[in-house]
Amino acid sequence: MDNGSISYQRFLNGDENGIVEIVRDYKDGLIFYLNSFTGNLHISEDLAEDTFVKLGTKKPQNKSKGSFKTWLYTIARNTAIDYLRRNSKNTEISIDDIQEIISDEENLEQSYIKEERKITVHRAIKKLKSEYQQVLWLVYFENCSNKETAAVMKKSIHSIETLVYRARLALKSELEKEGFIYEEL
Numbered sequence: 001m002d003n004g005s006i007s008y009q010r011f012l013n014g015d016e017n018g019i020v021e022i023v024r025d026y027k028d029g030l031i032f033y034l035n036s037f038t039g040n041l042h043i044s045e046d047l048a049e050d051t052f053v054k055l056g057t058k059k060p061q062n063k064s065k066g067s068f069k070t071w072l073y074t075i076a077r078n079t080a081i082d083y084l085r086r087n088s089k090n091t092e093i094s095i096d097d098i099q100e101i102i103s104d105e106e107n108l109e110q111s112y113i114k115e116e117r118k119i120t121v122h123r124a125i126k127k128l129k130s131e132y133q134q135v136l137w138l139v140y141f142e143n144c145s146n147k148e149t150a151a152v153m154k155k156s157i158h159s160i161e162t163l164v165y166r167a168r169l170a171l172k173s174e175l176e177k178e179g180f181i182y183e184e185l
Contacts, residue, residue, distance in 0.1 A: 004068030012059060019056050026069065027052075029142050030076050036133035037080040039126075047083055051076040070148040073138070077152060124174040132167035139164055 004022055011018030027048060034044035054060070054075060062071045125133055131153075138144040138152060139160075150160045 004072065005062065008055070008062065008068060011056075019052070022055065022072075023052050026072060030073070033073060033134070033137050033142065034076055034080050036130055036137055037077075037084065043083070047080050048076065050083075051079050054079070066148055066151045069142070070144065070151045073142075073144075073152045120175065120178065121171075124171055124178065127174050128167060128170050131163065132170055135160060135163045136167050136171065 004025065007018040007021040007025075009018070011022070030048045030051065031041065031044045034047045035041055038044050038047065051072070055072075060075075062068060125136055128136070134153060135149060138149040139146070144152070146157050146160045146164070150157045153160065155163070
């Protein structure tokens with residue numbers, strides 16, 4: 001049983017601090033994962049909040065055989081997909097909102113990514129296909145196993161292995177276009 005499961009179980013048993021610990025431990029990673037779906041940090045923050053609200057109000061049972069994190073990310077993924085389906089026709093945004101979104105996104109990225117190399121890698125990842133962004137985020141930034149990543153993305157382990165390989169090649173190519181050589185890829 002991982003810490004998220006323990007905290008969630010405590011919450012289900014009436015300890016409000018359990019949900020607070022879950023939000024604290026998973027909020028940032030969840031927002032960046034959801035950003036690979038939406039491409040907008042404000043919307044990603046709202047979707048992460050919706051995910052935590054579902055946990056707090058509906059109190060679903062974790063019937064998954066995987067880790068709590070896998071289960072939580074699956075709920076978040078489904079929340080993002082539902083959002084994208086509902087809003088697929090709404091693409092209008094004001095120029096003022098764009099300026100605010102760009103400003104907030106840069107501030108959040110700069111506080112989250114402190115070194116220049118990490119910023120370059122992050123920007124290169126954002127240029128990749130959404131599916132590549134998701135698999136790279138889950139495997140390398142969230143340290144999910146291929147099995148956990150397969151569960152979140154609803155794919156086979158072999159598909160995840162192939163996706164990771166292709167995503168790494170695409171990332172390497174994108175980084176080389178920017179003149180950046182990353183030896184560990």
